C-alpha cells in the first residue's frame with residue numbers, strides 16, 4: 503500500500519475546487535488539497551502538511567494544464583497570499599465558487615442545495631477593491647500583503663485588484679515610508695476610498711481616519727478606515743438589491759449593520775427599522791448618514807447582537823443578518839429561533855459558517871432562495887445571500 507510522506511513526490515489529477523480555494527484530488531486513499539490548482543490539472547505535487555484523513559500538497563510541476571488555466575495578470579501571484587484564483591478563467595472562478603457553496607451546504611449544513619444557485623458576476627474583475635489592509639515593515643522597507651500561509655510581508659508596488667485611487671495611494675505611501683520618520687517599526691495600514699478621497703488608519707503613523715462619503719444608488723454613506731464597508735465598488739447596488747428585494751412591511755431588524763449599508767434602503771421599505779452593531783464608531787456614522795437622508799424611522803443600538811437579542815424578544819416582519827466571517831454567535835442563533843420573524847435574509851462572506859448556521863435555522867425556517875454575488879474576483883471568497891421563510 504502506498505503511503506503519503508512529507509516531501510515525497512507523486513502525480514495527482516485535480517477533480518474540483520473546494521472550500522478554502524484548494525484543488526481536490528485523491529491519492530493512496532486520501533484526499534489531497536492543492537493551492538493554486540485548477541480542475542482537470544495533471545500535477546506533480548509534494549505534501550507539506552499531513553493530517554489523519556487528508557494532506558495538503560504544493561505544485562512542483564504542471565504535467566498537463568487544465569483547460570481553465572490562464573496566465574495570471576499579477577507578477578506577485580503565487581507568492582502573495584491575497585489572490586488565489588488569478589490562474590483560472592473568470593467563468594471557472596464563478597463555477598468553483600458555486601461548487602464551494604454547494605459543498606458547504608451539503609457537508610456542513612446537511613442541506614440539499616437548490617438545483618440552481620445563480621451567481622452575479624462582477625462587471626470588472628480587476629480594479630474593484632475600494633478597501634484594503636497592507637502590512638508594513640520599516641526595517642525591511644516593505645509594504646504589502648502577507649505571503650501565503652505566513653506572516654512575512656511580500657513587498658507590493660502594484661496590486662491589480664485595487665481601485666485606481668487606492669493604487670495611487672499605495673505608491674504615495676511607499677514614497678512616504680521611505681522618506682519620513684514613523685512611530686512604529688512594524689504594523690499595518692487600513693485604507694478605504696471613494697473616487698477621489700482616502701481614509702486611512704495605521705499604527706505605524708498616527709493619523710486621524712477622516713470620514714469619506716460613498717454613494718450607492720440614491721443612498722449616501724459616511725464611512726472611514728476604522729469601519730467596515732463592502733469591498734467591491736462595482737457590486738454595491740446589486741448586493742443591496744439582492745438582499746432586500748421584495749422585502750417590505752412594518753418592522754425590520756438589521757443585525758450587524760455596520761455603517762448602515764442595508765439599514766438605509768431598508769428604512770425606505772419598512773415603517774420602522776432597528777439596527778444593531780457592536781462598533782460604536784460605525785453606529786455613529788450610520789446615524790449621520792440616516793440623518794442626512796432625513797430617515798427618522800431607525801432605532802440604532804450599539805451592542806453585541808447576542809446581548810441585544812437576549813434583552814429584546816419583540817416580533818419583526820423581516821430580519822437581515824450580515825455577520826462577520828465567524829458567523830452568528832451560538833446564543834444569538836438560539837434567540838433567533840425563538841423570535842420567528844416571517845422572513846430572514848442571511849448575507850454571508852463565509853459559506854462554511856453560513857452552512858453551520860443554516861443547519862440550526864432550518865429547524866424553524868425553510869430556505870426559499872440561495873444566490874451568490876462575486877464581491878471578490880480573483881480570490882476564492884464569495885458572498886452568499888440566503889432567504890428563509892418561517893415554516
Ligand SMILES: C[S@@+](CC[C@H](N)C(=O)[O-])C[C@H]1O[C@@H](n2cnc3c(N)ncnc32)[C@H](O)[C@@H]1O
Pocket residue numbers: 730731732757758759760761762763764778779780781784805806807808824825826827831
Ligand atoms: C460583514 S460586516 C457587515 C456590516 C454591514 N451590514 C455592511 O454590509 O456594511 C459585519 C459587522 O458586524 C460587526 N460585528 C461583529 N461582531 C459583532 C457582534 N457580536 N455584535 C454586533 N456587531 C458585530 C462588525 O463590526 C461589522 O461592522
